[in-house]
Amino acid sequence: MKSKLLITTLLVGTVIIGGCSASSSESDKNETMDHSNMTDEEMANMEGMDHSNMTEEEMANMDNGHASHTNPLPLNNSTGENELALPPLLEPKDGIVDIIAQQGSTEIFKGIQTKTYGYNGSFLGPVIKITEGEKVTFRTKNDLSEPTTFHWHGVEIPGEGDGGPHQILKPGESEDVKFTVSQGASTLWFHPHPVGATAEQVYKGLAGFIYVEDENSKKLGLPSQYGENDFPIVFQDRQFTEEKQFDYQAALNEDGTIGDTLLVNGTLNPKLTVGKEKVRLRLLNGANARNYTFKLNKGDTFQQIATDGGFLNKPTTLREITLTPGERAEIIVDFSKFDSKSNIALVNEVDTILLPFEIDEQKANSTKISKSLNDFAVTDEERNLPVTKKLELFGMGKIVTINGKQFDMNRIDFTQKQGETEIWEIYNKPDMMGGMTHPFHIHGTQFKVVSIDGEEPPASLQGWKDTVSIEPDQTVKLAVKFPNKGIYMFHCHILEHEENGMMGQVEAI
Structure with missing residues (x-):
């Protein structure tokens, strides 16, 4: 029965x-x-x-x-009690970017240290900003106690530097990945890719953004002030033990591991403070398996300006967008029509509050988005x-x-x-x-x-x-x-x- x-x-x-x-x-x-x-x-x-x-x-x-x-x-609703953490911006110095995979602990829950993995820090990673035509060296090092790789998701790079399962770095090993940036403006990301350990290492925190800029992107008048009106946002779901630790093996689902606790940029119960202006949100589904459908709780429209690897030809007006694991989209939300009393938030398909917004009325700018973005x-x-x-x-x-x-x-x-x-x-x-x-x-x-x-x-x-x-x-x-x-x-x-x-x-x- x-x-x-x-x-x-x-x-x-x-x-x-x-x-x-x-x-x-x-x-x-x-x-x-x-x-x-x-x-x-x-x-x-x-x-x-x-x-x-x-x-x-x-x-x-x-x-x-x-x-x-x-x-x-079901995911928890964000209470909005914590300001969204923003990853540090990392640009090449003499053409070199140092990236270290490491382990540590992070205060995700107040007063509790959770054991985590990260790049150049204890949890998640920086935003690496590079420019089309630039010669770059990613100087990678594995400070974990287990083998890993550095995979540059979405980067057009020679196979020997792609960071797939063949390019294993053992604990303590380093490797220089040299290439010329040959693609246009886009929001990419990086994460590990070792056979048998990718899912668990991502689950513990190994993920970071890559911004590619080009001459075209500089002319479009898009919001581009990092942390002011241009935000990287990675959505992930996790499960925690009673001790507020990750236990991937206990949470493991062979058809895709899904959690009940939402972390946005690694922040529990986040909110994002924005001005009365057009704001650029670079959305990344960094989950192991969960899909996210993003919409505004009041049903307002927003504009999509980019897919995984570059700009759309023109801004596309949407009420919602769905991203499966690994996908990205850049959207523009016009907050000039809201005020500090507006209860505006990014929610999912069942109206779970993912990211509430707080409007700073003292900060207001007028941005005109170009009607022509690309020639795809x-x-x-x-x-x-x-x-x-x-x-x-x-x-x-x-x-x-x-x-x-x-x-x-x-x-x-x-x-x-x-x-x-x-x-x-x-x-x-x-x-x-x-x-x-x-x-x-x-x-x-x-x-x-x-x-x-x-x-x-x-x-x-x-x-x-x-x-x-x-x-x-x-x-x-x-x-x-x-x-x-x-x-x-x-x-x-x-x-x-x-x-x-x-x-x-x-x-x-």
């Missing part, structure tokens, strides 16, 4: 909150997926998701997976290119695959010529429980979303992307070009799915 109830519960949940990615082999360009390395039991669980031979404990674990994303743990376009040539790489995302928990395969560091799944555009077609194959939304991320490039189920993508996605949300039974076509040579990962950015094998490798040659 208990098993029947669990199965019923799982079948009911078809709207999933989560994220993933995809990969395939050059030899697998047909639609038959290679399951040759999977056991009979794994095959039974995968094909048609037949659960008839599963134990009650296994079913309970599945219920803890898919079902927990259908109805995720999917060309007719790109639309007419044939599909050369097909990827199928499938599975759940520990049995997640791309084209029927799990990640193998010694296997190259695709090759692609440097500088040549190819069309990748990614299909998210649903299971009997509906499947999960997978955020698909490709390292080392910014791609174009050509179509979603054969239709033009919405205006909010008509810009450079490195991570795209793919819903169950949805097919997305991407125009992908690698500006540098090297080996790059592509994977689901639900960090637990990535670690369970929903990842592959493409080599740009």
Whole structure:
């Protein structure tokens, strides 16, 4: 009886909150997926998701997976009692940026020290500000007691410096990553990427922003005073023990770890003080698995000006925007129409208060946002290119695959010529429980979303992307070009799915 109830519960949940990615082999360009390395039991669980031979404990674990994303743990409302912490701004000195992964403790809860990880500090990291055309050296060092890597998410960088699982730094080791900034203005980020430890290291606090600036961004009249009208904001959810510590292994969910405590820039119960002016919010979903839909509590509109990797062609008016793990968006909120008595806040899809705003009426500026921001376009040539790489995302928990395969560091799944555009077609194959939304991320490039189920993508996605949300039974076509040579990962950015094998490798040659 208990098993029947669990199965019923799982079948009911078809709207999933989560994220993933995809990969395939050059030899697998047909639609038959290679399951040759999977056991009979794994095959039974995968094909048609037949659960008839599963134990009650296994079913309970599945219920803890898919079902927990259908109805995720509710987040706490921010009380707004703490001013939002802002990361320090770090710019190259003689072309060098020093970045140290370290461990320490942080006062997240008043009077209590929580053991945390951070870059150049005990928790999270700085905002690294670099400029297009600049020659930069990231001087990295691992001061943790475990191996790590430094992955530059969204940065167009040679594969040897990308910081994927091949570029491990053992405790005490250092490495210089040298490259020339070759992309336009954008909000990127960095985090670890070691096999088997990425999710836990991010969970403990390893994440930081990267701002790229260019000549165009300086001419647009956008809010750009750091910490005044231009704010980096990373949203993460965590669970704490009774002692107010992280215990990732206890919180671990193989289908994506979700917490009940919201941290914004590492701040518990945050608020953000702004002036009566247009304010630029650079939103990053830095969660392991939770999706965030952002909106204003009074239903007001805002303008989106940028996607993951650069500006939209023009500001797009929205009432809400959803970001899956790894995605970013820049938005402009006009606070000039509010006053100090306004109860204005950023909330999620169920109206949980994520970030209340306090209006400082003494601070007021008039900013005119340019109506033309960029010249991004999917060309007719790109639309007419044939599909050369097909990827199928499938599975759940520990049995997640791309084209029927799990990640193998010694296997190259695709090759692609440097500088040549190819069309990748990614299909998210649903299971009997509906499947999960997978955020698909490709390292080392910014791609174009050509179509979603054969239709033009919405205006909010008509810009450079490195991570795209793919819903169950949805097919997305991407125009992908690698500006540098090297080996790059592509994977689901639900960090637990990535670690369970929903990842592959493409080599740009």
